[in-house]
Amino acid sequence: xxxxxxxxxxxxxxxxxxxxxxxxxxxxxxxxxxxxxxxxxxxxxxxxxxxxxxxxxxxxxxxxxxxxxxxxxxxxxxxxxxxxxxxxxxxxxxxxxxxxxxxxxxxxxxxxxxxxxxxxxxxxxxxxxxxxxxxxxxxxxxxxxxxxxxxxxxxxxxxxxxxxxxxxxxxxxxxxxxxxxxxxxxxxxxxxxxxxxxxxxxxxxxxxxxxxxxxxxxxxxxxxxxxxxxxxxxxxxxxxxxxxxxxxxxxxxxxxx
Amino acid sequence: xxxxxxxxxxxxxxxxxxxxxxxxxxxxxxxxxxxxxxxxxxxxxxxxxxxxxxxxxxxxxxxxxxxxxxxxxxxxxxxxxxxxxxxxxxxxxxxxxxxxxxxxxxxxxxxxxxxxxxxxxxxxxxxxxxxxxxxxxxxxxxxxxxxxxxxxxxxxxxxxxxxxxxxxxxxxxxxxxxxxxxxxxxxxxxxxxxxxxxxxxxxxxxxxxxxxxxxxxxxxxxxxxxxxxxxxxxxxxxxxxxxxxxxxxxxxxxxxxxxxxxxxxxxxxxxxxxxxxxxxxxxxxxxxxxxxxxxxxxxxxxxxxxxxxxxxxxxxxxxxxxxx
Numbered sequence: 001x002x003x004x005x006x007x008x009x010x011x012x013x014x015x016x017x018x019x020x021x022x023x024x025x026x027x028x029x030x031x032x033x034x035x036x037x038x039x040x041x042x043x044x045x046x047x048x049x050x051x052x053x054x055x056x057x058x059x060x061x062x063x064x065x066x067x068x069x070x071x072x073x074x075x076x077x078x079x080x081x082x083x084x085x086x087x088x089x090x091x092x093x094x095x096x097x098x099x100x101x102x103x104x105x106x107x108x109x110x111x112x113x114x115x116x117x118x119x120x121x122x123x124x125x126x127x128x129x130x131x132x133x134x135x136x137x138x139x140x141x142x143x144x145x146x147x148x149x150x151x152x153x154x155x156x157x158x159x160x161x162x163x164x165x166x167x168x169x170x171x172x173x174x175x176x177x178x179x180x181x182x183x184x185x186x187x188x189x190x191x192x193x194x195x196x197x198x199x200x201x202x203x204x205x206x207x208x209x210x211x212x213x214x215x216x217x218x219x220x221x222x223x224x225x226x227x228x229x230x231x232x233x234x235x236x237x238x239x240x241x242x243x244x245x246x247x248x249x250x251x252x253x254x255x256x257x
Numbered sequence: 258x259x260x261x262x263x264x265x266x267x268x269x270x271x272x273x274x275x276x277x278x279x280x281x282x283x284x285x286x287x288x289x290x291x292x293x294x295x296x297x298x299x300x301x302x303x304x305x306x307x308x309x310x311x312x313x314x315x316x317x318x319x320x321x322x323x324x325x326x327x328x329x330x331x332x333x334x335x336x337x338x339x340x341x342x343x344x345x346x347x348x349x350x351x352x353x354x355x356x357x358x359x360x361x362x363x364x365x366x367x368x369x370x371x372x373x374x375x376x377x378x379x380x381x382x383x384x385x386x387x388x389x390x391x392x393x394x395x396x397x398x399x400x401x402x403x404x405x406x407x408x409x410x411x412x413x414x415x416x417x418x419x420x421x422x423x424x425x426x427x428x429x430x431x432x433x434x435x436x437x438x439x440x441x442x443x444x445x446x447x448x449x450x451x452x453x454x455x456x457x458x459x460x461x462x463x464x465x466x467x468x469x470x471x472x473x474x475x476x477x478x479x480x481x482x483x484x485x486x487x488x489x490x491x492x493x494x495x496x497x498x499x500x501x502x503x504x505x506x507x508x509x510x511x512x513x514x515x516x517x518x519x520x521x522x523x524x525x526x527x528x529x530x531x532x533x534x535x536x537x538x539x540x541x542x543x544x545x546x547x548x549x550x551x552x553x554x555x556x557x558x559x560x561x562x563x564x565x566x567x568x569x570x571x572x573x574x575x576x577x578x579x580x581x
Contacts, residue, residue: 013529016552017397027398096363097372123394127375128363131331135367140444141331143360160514161450162356164507168448182501217372221388221401232546232559242563243573246545249561254543256465256522257489257578 001056001173004107005047005080006117006130007040009064009071013122024222036071039118043179045186046148047116048079054150057081059110063099063207065089076197077189083200084110088207095216096124100132102210107137112174114155119144119178134176141176142169146183260293260316261286262347264338266355267298267306268329275353275414277421282377282414283351284314284425289382292348295319296429299337301327307431314427319345325438331361332443337436339368347409349387354413356513366411373411374402376532378418391415395531396554416513416536458492458508465491465522468511468538469499472527472548472567476504482526485571488578494518496528512537527567530555547571 011017011032020028036044047058060075062068063086072083084106107115115134120127134141146166147158154172160180161167189197233249235242250257263283266273280296287294297319298306307320321337342350342365352358354376366373378399379390388401389412404410460466467486473479486493493509500510511518512534523541528534530546530553538544539558546559547570556562563570 011394013395014550015394016550017394019398027394095372097367097370100367125376125391125393125395127359128373131360131363132367132372135364141364142445144356160356162513164452164515165450166453167450170446170448172444182498215406217370217404217406218374219403219405221403223393223398223400226392226396226399226554226557230544230558230560232556232562234551234556234562234564239563239565239569239573240576242565243570243577246561246563246574247577250522250543250545254522254560256543 001050001054001113002059002111003047003050003056004059004061004110004112004115005040005044005075006061006103006115006133007044007071007075008037008062008118008121008123009034009068010037010121010123013038019223019225024224025220026223034067034071036074037118037121037123039120039122039179039181041118041186042181042183043116043118044075044078044080045184046179047114048187049184050114050148051079056113059084059112061103061106062086063088063102069202072202073197074189076200076202077193078187079193081200083202085202085204086207086210087204090207095218096126096129096132097136098211098214098216100129100136101212102207103129103133104136105210106205114173115139115176117176117178119180130176130178137176139174139176140171141178142171143178144180145177146180148177259346259348260295261290261349261351262342262345263294263296263351265296265298265310266353266357267300267303270302270306272306272309273353273355275355275416277424278416278419279351279353279414280310280313280315281421281424282380282419283349285419285423286349286351286380286387290385290387295345295347297321297338297341299326299334304431304433307433311429311431312426313429314425315429318429318431320431320433321436322433323436323438325440325443326436328447329357330443330445330447331364332445333438334361335365335368336438336442338365340436341434342369342409350409350411352411352413354415358413362411362413369409371409371411373413374404375413376415377412378415378532392532392554395529396535396557397552415532417539453507458506460492460494460509460511460516460518463492463518463520465489465524466494466511466518466520466538466541467491467524467526468494468496468528469505469526470496470528470534471498473499473504476502478568479504481568481571485524485526485575488575489522489524491522491524496531496534525555525559526571528555529553530558
């Protein structure tokens with residue numbers, strides 16, 4: 001089975017974000033650390049597990065600037081066979097449809113049986129790119145998937161619904177799935193894996209070769225820090241002082257204790 | 258263009274709780290943009306659900322009925338709604354931001370060469386155009402987005418952003434329509450819905466909840482917050498990552514994939530406050546946040562907060578409670 005896993009590099013979860021420039025259209029990127037988008041790490045893990053069970057190939061697809069090479073290398077070190085890097089400097093401003101069209105073009109010669117990606121990104125959080133890519137490529141899809149197994153000539157997936165409900169869905173291949181975090185344990189790269197990754201193929205495709213000029217249908221106007229909806233009281237001092245103040249307020253102001 | 262179409266979600270004849278909030282959003286956009294509001298429900302035998310909406314101020318309710326829509330599929334819903342939107346020339350299409358909508362609305366928008374603005378938490382009208390607010394970076398940053406080009410424009414509304422009790426009443430006609438749909442167009446086969454845990458814990462009944470997030474670092478540290486819960490006579494709950502990793506059982510999860518709670522006191526310990534968590538607890542009467550990151554979005558909904566290391570703050574808090 002040929003599996004493509006689409007991954008994204010995002011600022012690490014603990015990043016202190018600052019809004020950059022007078023135009024206020026994106027964050028200051030200079031001092032950030034980056035990592036693989038967490039749901040994409042689970043998509044990669046699902047892909048690697050399927051390959052181990054069914055044999056085949058895992059190809060990583062990643063759109064991003066030069067720094068994304070690091071995340072691609074890490075995916076190769078974990079066991080992906082090769083990678084396609086769509087080189088683009090515009091992670092913030094391009095809309096998910098434009099990105100999905102680029103990804104579809106980059107995959108045109110690949111003919112994968114299965115495409116996996118995380119259900120959303122930790123940065124933009126549109127939660128759409130996978131579903132859009134399926135539609136652009138004319139594939140059936142399932143989103144928020146916890147588990148994938150082979151079923152006849154197709155697959156059976158377990159989808160998460162709301163309020164603790166789940167559902168199994170059967171579908172033919174080729175197909176696209178967006179993977180939920182947390183359903184399985186993530187592997188670490190082995191020393192041997194890291195060594196091997198250095199010789200694995202990374203096909204670099206400049207975005208300009210893929211993008212057809214088109215008018216975007218949504219635009220990001222500006223970004224800003226959220227205004228507080230509540231006036232919160234923050235207690236300072238040592239842990240002991242702050243805890244004492246909090247208990248006092250809960251008892252005598254909020255009267256909930 | 259002919260107005261705003263609110264696509265409402267139903268299952269087994271009951272409206273999803275976020276459906277009326279999406280309808281409220283549609284009414285508000287309609288009032289501000291001077292556009293009429295329409296509604297649609299999809300399924301098989303949905304006319305009674307459609308009739309239940311007839312007392313709201315809606316121009317017309319489309320009951321899209323077909324036996325192939327009895328069970329939800331992204332193909333079935335996309336084909337049926339595309340037909341309605343094209344024949345109706347809808348200007349705006351508004352959904353509740355449910356898991357089901359997340360599954361098909363991006364596909365529907367793509368089929369019409371558009372992009373959905375999902376997870377909307379606010380709006381304003383600027384020079385006759387709708388500007389929608391959504392969160393980026395797990396709630397740390399807000400963004401204003403606009404639609405470009407020709408309609409239809411698609412948006413899905415996050416829980417709690419609009420109030421169902423602000424709905425205007427009126428009288429609406431119901432029109433049942435049968436979409437042109439064939440079995441071979443539906444490529445996925447949905448099976449039965451099921452639940453895994455017995456939900457022995459009803460967090461909804463708890464007066465005080467101590468909820469723990471990633472900040473607790475490992476399972477071995479759970480007793481630290483359990484002690485705090487015991488000192489408060491509270492139920493212990495967790496965010497999604499904590500329950501996913503098995504540090505707490507799934508039935509103690511608060512958030513969009515877990516339980517929705519509104520206790521009189523909610524203490525969020527080491528929880529950053531992603532929107533999926535906030536929608537499950539922001540109705541709580543008093544919210545306390547303890548987190549080492551002063552920028553964590555949980556502080557936006559907190560009444561009281563302590564910025565600090567939970568491994569110092571929680572024991573101090575237990576001591577302060579026991580002293581009083």
